[in-house]
Amino acid sequence: MRLRSCPCSSPRWTTASRPRSPTSLVARIRSSDLGYLDGPGPLAPAFSAFADRRWGWKVDPARIHLATDVSVGIVETLRLALPDGGRVAITPPVYPPFFELVEEARAEIAEVPLLETWGTWSLDLPGLEAAFAAGAGVFLLCNPHNPVGLVHDRQTLEALADLAARYDVLVVSDEIHGPLTHPGVRFEPFAPIAEARGARSVVVTSASKGWNLAGVKCSIVVAGDDRTAELLDRLNDEVACRTSILGLHANVRALSCTDWLDDAIDKIVANDRLLSQLLTEHLPGVVYHRPRAGYLAWLDFRGIGLGDDPALPLREHAYVALNSGLGFGDQGRGFARLNLACSPDTLREAVTRIASAYPASMQGSLVWRVA
Structure with a gap:
């Protein structure tokens, strides 16, 4: 899968x-x-x-x-x-x-x-x-x-x-x-x-x-x-x-259907908090730029040395498919985008796979993290 x-x-x-x-x-x-x-x-x-x-x-x-x-x-x-x-x-x-x-x-x-x-x-x-x-x-x-x-x-x-x-x-x-x-x-x-x-x-x-x-x-x-x-x-x-x-x-x-919309936002925000927690615990070298709208997570992988297009090694070695940051312009080098509008278990599995594929990233880095 x-x-x-x-x-x-x-x-x-x-x-x-x-x-x-x-x-x-x-x-x-x-x-x-x-x-x-x-x-x-x-x-x-x-x-x-x-x-x-x-x-x-x-x-x-x-x-x-x-x-x-x-x-x-x-x-x-x-x-x-x-x-x-x-x-x-x-x-x-x-x-x-x-x-x-x-x-x-x-x-x-x-x-x-x-x-x-x-x-x-x-x-x-x-x-x-x-x-x-x-x-x-x-x-x-x-x-x-x-x-x-x-x-x-x-x-x-x-x-x-x-x-x-x-x-x-x-x-x-x-x-x-x-x-x-x-x-x-x-x-x-x-x-x-x-x-x-x-x-x-x-x-x-x-x-x-x-x-x-x-x-x-x-x-x-x-x-x-x-x-x-x-x-x-x-x-x-x-x-x-x-x-x-x-x-x-x-x-x-x-x-x-604004009640449905509000419920969807609540689920997205819950997944945003979950992803932040998972990255802090398992991938401290990845910087998460937390969104204030939408269901898209912008992730900075430069701290764990995955190159200009981290989506490529993540797909090949961790079996996790994210959007390559390169498509967003030169400023996307070293970044990848993740979709938060999914099951919480999908987020847990994704972070687990990345952390298993790159265990060095679990040792922590002297990088700043967005609150």
Whole structure:
């Protein structure tokens, strides 16, 4: 048996723990409601209501558009914003498809790596200003940030919005992990902050991560201001048409299942604590950058000497399959990503296997550890 961390970053809960959207889908199938879409329909008010309840963000349903998934929403927005190509700023280590999506939109990447200080990650605001001043027309914001689980605070987002307004940069914010923010941490949607400070923004999101609906082919693209609303009104009709009607109804149903979402977060947080404990006891040379949102664990293996791509020897010698840090950019060298959305026994088995394969890592190291 091999333990796997899903490449698409999807939870691995049991069937019994999944949200009860199948009832909704069965009803649609029985009524032969399997046609094509031309707009968000009931999903727009459903998301607007959820965003208001959860975050106090009052979204105008008229600003909400459909896309097949978040990646498609990003690409189609880039194509509208940079029809003749241009530069797009990203902040590695970051979700690997960001690199590919910029290339798909025939744009150039401007890398502005996250700053890391004693295990604390943050946006490099001076670096972003330099990239904006050098001509980057769009910034892809990962909020919360995958893979480090960073939830950007309001002060940081306000400073970013001021920079975007000053240089007239469109910020496209991927907020798919926002619903999975951990207790005691406040998630701030970027769009209302940006609009209040005169910046342009787009938010792309879906219920797919928070409610274990990856692959149902439905996401939303939200214009954060009037200028961007005019831009998104030019989206090709096929962007909505290619979205799954069953995915739409699954998203509508999921957004009302906040009790299920809260239970899923509780399980993730419990696994976060468990993994921290297991690493402290059995792998003290591995530094765990604990997430403040989502179910992704960013692990620093540099202290036990597994090379630039620790996922490779871990797979070959410990029979544990993690996501390679290399896909997240050069800043991922020596790192690997683990999926916390699994059985606690899976985490125990994974750490046991790694500790058995690399017993020297149990002797302790003079490294700092994130609390």
